Amino acid sequence: MSRMLRYGLWLWMSAVIVWSLTGAPVAQGFEGLYGESPQTSRIVYFHVPVAIASFIGFLAAGVWSIRYLISRRPSFDRAAVAAVEVGVIFCVLAIVTGAMWAQVQWGAAWNWDPRQTSIVLALLFYLAYLSLRGAIDDSETRARLSSAYASLGLVVSPMMFFILPRMMGPSLHPKPASAEFDPAIGVTLLAAVIGFTAIFFWCQNLRRRQLALASVALEGRRA
Amino acid sequence: MTGGVWWLAGVNLVIWSGIFWYLLRIEGKLRQASNDLAHDEHGEKS
Numbered sequence: 001m002s003r004m005l006r007y008g009l010w011l012w013m014s015a016v017i018v019w020s021l022t023g024a025p026v027a028q029g030f031e032g033l034y035g036e037s038p039q040t041s042r043i044v045y046f047h048v049p050v051a052i053a054s055f056i057g058f059l060a061a062g063v064w065s066i067r068y069l070i071s072r073r074p075s076f077d078r079a080a081v082a083a084v085e086v087g088v089i090f091c092v093l094a095i096v097t098g099a100m101w102a103q104v105q106w107g108a109a110w111n112w113d114p115r116q117t118s119i120v121l122a123l124l125f126y127l128a129y130l131s132l133r134g135a136i137d138d139s140e141t142r143a144r145l146s147s148a149y150a151s152l153g154l155v156v157s158p159m160m161f162f163i164l165p166r167m168m169g170p171s172l173h174p175k176p177a178s179a180e181f182d183p184a185i186g187v188t189l190l191a192a193v194i195g196f197t198a199i200f201f202w203c204q205n206l207r208r209r210q211l212a213l214a215s216v217a218l219e220g221r222r223a
Numbered sequence: 224m225t226g227g228v229w230w231l232a233g234v235n236l237v238i239w240s241g242i243f244w245y246l247l248r249i250e251g252k253l254r255q256a257s258n259d260l261a262h263d264e265h266g267e268k269s
Contacts, residue, residue: 006250010243014236021232039228202246209253216260 009202013195016188020045024188040104043097048189049196051094051119055161057087057200058126062154065147075212077143080150081133082207084126086200091123106172114168122160125153 024045026038061083068076098116099109110116129149136142165171 006243006247010240013239013243017235017239018232021228021235042228206246206249206253209257210249213253213256213260 006202009195009198012191013199016045016192016195020188020192025182025184027182027185040101043101044185045188045192047094047097047101049192050090050097051161052193053196053200054087054090054094055157056197057083057090057204058122058153058157060201060204061087061150062152062157065150066154068143068147069151074139074143074215075208077147078211078215079204079208080147081130082204082211084129084150085207086203088123088126088130089203090196090200091119091126095119095123102172111172113173114165114171115173118160118164118168121164122157125156125160129153 021042024042027041027044061080064076064080064083067073068080095116098119102111102113102116103109106113129146132149133142133146136145165173
């Protein structure tokens with residue numbers, strides 16, 4: 001990422017933070033069980049973008065894994081594992097912020113709501129990917145098997161993030177396109193999604209480069 | 224304006240700036256390590 005882009009990202013996210021916490025409208029009907037201020041619903045400007053960024057990251061990991069299976073270039077495998085590692089962190093952030101908001105809105109942090117359950121299943125799927133990698137010593141076998149596994153994520157992720165929650169029946173979760181949302185909320189969310197996705201790919205890029213340097217160092221030690 | 228939470232925006236700005244500075248530091252360290260590695264390889268060849 002060039003220097004200009006990095007400082008641009010700092011400015012962008014700073015503007016998103018200030019706007020989403022002070023200027024952007026709050027969603028109506030989010031007073032909470034005990035009459036909490038609807039201001040608590042501003043957590044949506046963090047919770048939704050990190051969830052979407054992790055979803056995009058998991059999809060990118062699937063694409064890089066398929067590219068590895070086609071070309072057998074280790075750089076694609078490193079890009080995939082970096083995307084999954086950062087994606088898992090973002091996914092945990094989405095779950096934790098969701099639980100915090102659920103505590104205020106529904107009176108309990110965990111309710112086995114379809115969306116809560118399905119995002120945890122997605123997290124478990126990618127934690128299993130990291131476990132799989134940890135269990136295989138041979139680097140080529142590890143890359144091949146884990147790439148085959150992560151490419152399944154191209155089907156599993158949309159299933160867990162979007163399809164399964166709709167199939168699992170009634171949900172307490174607010175529907176993204178419902179009438180209670182002001183269009184200005186959508187614009188703020190979009191700006192936050194762009195910012196968090198950029199942060200995601202910056203972190204993924206740093207981790208990928210770190211893995212590349214580690215593999216060069218390892219080869220040097222073996223030689 | 225909807226009477227938002229200015230103090231929270233300030234706290235978040237500080238946290239975001241800290242994360243940004245940390246990522247910049249990692250960026251610098253990685254660049255330095257890549258340069259060192261390239262320099263070593265060049266040194267070995269010549």
